[in-house]
Amino acid sequence: MSWTDERIATLKKMWEGGSTASQIADELGGVSRNAVIGKAHRLGLKSRPSPVKAAEKKKAAPKPKPAPKPVAKKAAPRPAPTPAPAPAKPAAKPAPSADAAIPSQPLPDKRPDLPKIVSVGPGGFLRQGPGDQQPPIPPAPPRRLVPAKPSPEIADKTSLLDLSDKVCRWPMGHPGEPDFHFCGEAVNPGFPYCVEHCGRAYQAQLPRGARRPPPPLPFGGPRVR
DNA sequence: CCCTGATTCGC
């Protein structure tokens, strides 16, 4: 297996999305977890909450004066850009007598700060049937759209990075090919594909013997692994 | 043990 643009794109996307190297490797197929990590490093991607590095201790890193302010600011005192300190504690909390002490709920400080789940199907499209497709997907990753537009050739094509739940995810061409992209048409509401490709994806089962020529599967068939 | 990512090093 070689690192094609598409595979690298997927690697980057998933890596930055928080997927583990194992997940990425499994998704890409044909590569090991180590290969993914190695590639990620070579690409300049790095770190992220790594269990091993998390235990990094601070040693002799004296940085008491973080005041490298090269910009000589004139008489324009900044109006406190970063206030918002935690409400510490209001000195004295007037306890209402010795009774009627309504025990404030401990409130288990739950923070929905879950890691983004990046679930990319084989080839980068999300599979779902007409019947079962609803809640799980919406959490559209608040991915930040970056100026990543490397390939001018496919500038007007729908790339893996352009997929959303509003555009047709039908793959055009094959992953690995330089012009591989996705349909990108407006989806048939409720489906991951546009009307035309829904017709391709969801075909009524015909009686035996009356089969039509093989409907082209995405990518030309399931991946062999 | 399992998992994780980091690093090394022969290819």
Added chain:
DNA sequence: GCGAATCAGG
């Protein structure tokens, strides 16, 4: 450049 082997923390 690649990735298995190895290392090291959780």
